[in-house]
Amino acid sequence: MSDNLKRAAADRAAELVTDGMRLGLGTGSTAAHFVSAIGERVRAGLKVVGVPTSEATREQAQREGIPLSTLDETPDLDLTVDGADEIDDDLRLIKGGGGALLREKIVASASQRMIVIADGSKLVSKLGRFPLPIEVVPFGLTATERAIVRLLDSLGMSGELILRHAPDGAAYVTDGGHFILDAHLGRIDKPNVLASTLNNIPGVVEHGLFLGLATGAILATGDGLVELGQL
Ligand SMILES: O=C[C@H](O)[C@H](O)[C@H](O)COP(=O)(O)O
Numbered sequence: 679m680s681d682n683l684k685r686a687a688a689d690r691a692a693e694l695v696t697d698g699m700r701l702g703l704g705t706g707s708t709a710a711h712f713v714s715a716i717g718e719r720v721r722a723g724l725k726v727v728g729v730p731t732s733e734a735t736r737e738q739a740q741r742e743g744i745p746l747s748t749l750d751e752t753p754d755l756d757l758t759v760d761g762a763d764e765i766d767d768d769l770r771l772i773k774g775g776g777g778a779l780l781r782e783k784i785v786a787s788a789s790q791r792m793i794v795i796a797d798g799s800k801l802v803s804k805l806g807r808f809p810l811p812i813e814v815v816p817f818g819l820t821a822t823e824r825a826i827v828r829l830l831d832s833l834g835m836s837g838e839l840i841l842r843h844a845p846d847g848a849a850y851v852t853d854g855g856h857f858i859l860d861a862h863l864g865r866i867d868k869p870n871v872l873a874s875t876l877n878n879i880p881g882v883v884e885h886g887l888f889l890g891l892a893t894g895a896i897l898a899t900g901d902g903l904v905e906l907g908q909l
Contacts, residue, residue, distance in 0.1 A: 681707075683797035683898035684761075688712040690896045690903055691759045691795050697725045700752050702785040703739055704760025705732040705778035708795050712759045717742025729755060731785045732778040733853050749788055758789040762796050763808045763886070765895055769794070769907050770869055774811030774886030777842070777852050783884055783891070791893045793909060798899035806866035809840070811886040812859045812876065813852055822881030823859060829875055830861070837863040856883050 688711035695701065695716060703713055713728075713735060720726065720743055727747045730736040739746055749755075760782055764772040771794065773779050786792045814822050823839055830836060842850040842858040849857050866872055866887075873887040894907035 680797050683900075684708040684795070685711045686903060687795035687797065687896045687898040688715050691793050692716055692719060694757065694793065694909060695719070695724070695726060699726045699756045700747070700754065701726050701728045702755045702758025702760070702789050702792070703728045703730045703735050703744070704758065705735045705782060706761040706776045708761035708797070709735065709759065710738060712795060713738050713742060713744070717744055720744050727752060729785055731760065731782040732776075749784065753788060755785065755789040756791065758786050758792045759795060760786065760792065762794045762800055762888075764802050764805050765794055765796060765800050765892070765897070766802055766805055767906070769892040769895060770805060771888035771892055772805055772808050772810055772886050773888050774813070774858070775808065777811070777850060777858060779811055779886045780813050780852060780854050780856070780884045783888060786888065786891045791908075792891050794892045794895040796895070796897055798897045798904065801897055804865050804867075805869055805887070806863045809860035809862045810866070811842070812839075812861055813854070813856045813883040813885065814859055815881050815883060816857050818881050819857060822879065825879045825881070826859065826861070826876070829879060830863075833868070833872060833875070835863055835866075835872070837861055854883065
């Protein structure tokens with residue numbers, strides 16, 4: 679059921695794509711449906727170029743035959759379509775459950791429009807039940823972790839910080855060679871304050887709060903598609 683919903687949202691997003699577009703290709707199980715829908719259209723003659731947000735998406739897009747570029751060759755993108763772990767009514771997001779937050783944020787920031795595709799269960803009234811991924815440099819991990827805890831304390835927030843692990847038990851390493859600390863916060867009352875102050879901590883590379891980046895969303899529910907913002 680959930681997979682059908684993801685596909686429905688992805689198919690609607692694929693309808694927004696026209697010839698000549700420079701596309702940011704998101705990461706995750708929902709974005710994979712979009713990449714597959716674009717692959718079908720490319721094989722039918724659509725002319726686009728894609729910038730993938732992860733090595734996994736690059737490999738999928740290559741298999742699909744989608745012409746690829748980089749942000750160095752193509753620094754301005756027309757549209758990025760990506761999934762999310764949480765989205766609120768103001769199109770604020772938590773992303774990074776799949777570890778791709780850093781490239782996803784860079785690509786979304788280089789795009790005129792970012793459309794989120796998700797099943798309706800991702801819509802929340804308040805962000806934070808999904809653990810916030812914080813990407814950190816391996817050097818100085820414990821010191822960085824302590825600085826994050828001090829920051830959370832100063833903001834009146836608490837919650838466990840858990841180093842993400844890969845299935846083989848080793849620390850999970852992102853495409854950029856960093857670690858991820860998942861912050862189990864429960865609720866985030868002031869996402870803007872948390873986002874900007876986290877970015878001030880040396881050792882923090884990026885975090886999964888995407889604020890002011892998504893311009894629209896397509897949420898697939900059992901009762902049909904719900905569209906937020908501008909498509
Ligand atoms: O790092 C991963 C990305 O932010 C994903 O877009 C996000 O985790 C949602 O993934 P999914 O569509 O698999 O729920």
